Amino acid sequence: MTDVRMFEYLQQYAEIQEEVLESIERVLSSGQLILGPEVAAFESSFADFLGGRLRCVGVNSGTDAIFIGLKALGVGPGDEVITVSNTAVPTVSAIRQTGATPVFCDVDADSCLMDLDRLEASFSDRTKAVVPVHLFGNVVDVPEIYERIGSRPIRVLEDCAQAHGSELRGKKVGTLGDAAAFSFYPTKNLGAFGDGGLCCSPDPERAELMKSLRNYGFEGQYYSEREGCNSRLDELQAAILNVKLKRLPAYVHKRRALAAQYDRELAPQAVPVAIRDGVKSSYHLYVVRVSNREEVIDALRAHGIASGIHYPYPIHLMRGYAFLGYAEGSLPHTERLASEILSLPMYPELSPDTVSRICEVVGAAARE
Known part of the structure; x- marks a missing residue:
């Protein structure tokens, strides 16, 4: 559950x-x-x-x-x-x-x-x-x-x-x-x-x-x-x-605080998406890259923690857009990321204790 x-x-x-x-x-x-x-x-x-x-x-x-x-x-x-x-x-x-x-x-x-x-x-x-x-x-x-x-x-x-x-x-x-x-x-x-x-x-x-x-x-x-x-x-x-x-600024502030906690507590083998200088993300999603994504997903699921992939299928490789003429390998970074990215729970009401629990599970499951 x-x-x-x-x-x-x-x-x-x-x-x-x-x-x-x-x-x-x-x-x-x-x-x-x-x-x-x-x-x-x-x-x-x-x-x-x-x-x-x-x-x-x-x-x-x-x-x-x-x-x-x-x-x-x-x-x-x-x-x-x-x-x-x-x-x-x-x-x-x-x-x-x-x-x-x-x-x-x-x-x-x-x-x-x-x-x-x-x-x-x-x-x-x-x-x-x-x-x-x-x-x-x-x-x-x-x-x-x-x-x-x-x-x-x-x-x-x-x-x-x-x-x-x-x-x-x-x-x-x-x-x-x-x-x-x-x-x-x-x-x-x-x-x-x-x-x-x-x-x-x-x-x-x-x-x-x-x-x-x-x-x-x-x-x-x-x-x-x-x-x-x-x-x-x-x-x-x-x-x-x-x-x-009127509550959105407070919601975004909480998302940033939770993201900062993820940044501090996640093991180094879970690599967060880079935020460039001058950017203040509102963290709609907190996304990391892991080399053994399915194992991490299974570990999270076993502890009752949901996760997501945004997005598992690059659009240029979908059958619905095959008419655009893109072949596999045409967008190498996009295609590699689709196999590595993992979205962790992120919403303003998430508690710091829950974030710590998520980080522990990811740290134990993720490989270098």
Whole structure:
């Protein structure tokens, strides 16, 4: 029986239950369930949280946030979008929804992030955008991406699905690119009690385009100025997110404290993902590399401790994306990491004693 889970929300819910239920009742009694004051309030508050001069647009999911963000950047059929293959499938699925072709850049073996030394080799005259993935809460150096882009007409959309509250040299992720996408899937640092997402941009006109795209391309009632979709963050989820957002800094602080404990107590044969200078990770996941992963997983399971792999299958080797033409061995760092990475339990309510117990089990099982 597993008594330490990878994700646990019930304790957090117990702490905020009264306020959550009050917010739900407020919405249900308001007479407005779609695109009302709760969504508007959340969009404004999330922009304040990010601390940049941004306009935020609530949508149905993180996948839709990437799709709508890319459409607002002008990405479409015939274009190429550079990203990584060690991300969640939704990153690539959203690129494909635009009609564009994903182009994969290999990753740095220590940080698991896009290897910017390899980025320029991926550019072509069809490249329209780069989607750096701030994986696990770690942060890609977006300003360096712009240096690599130079004068090329290429846009940057940050995939921040795992990085609410992460920072690069004092600036929060989501404020570094031309646009950004966030997910509020329940397991995220800021999770709804269902699906939810948000895209944002420092460009007011682009943000207005995102608003139009999320609602059938409407700018007036029942009239589409452009082809859009149905992707609206609903009032109930926005109300819940409003309750949780004001607690997000404290949640991220606890994640960082737990990560620091893992760093101190883990045996050296479990190698944590590297966090570069200037980065403050929000530790959506705490990920290590081990040479005998299955043995470590079995040992943890025997002690009632869950673990995860994010992600076991590189997207470029999945049958669903075989048409992209990547062969095994084409992204060597990505492929090697998929066989070594292991995610350990990480959520704000995890106790220090439990972290110590996890470290003991990993230390006893992991080999050099």
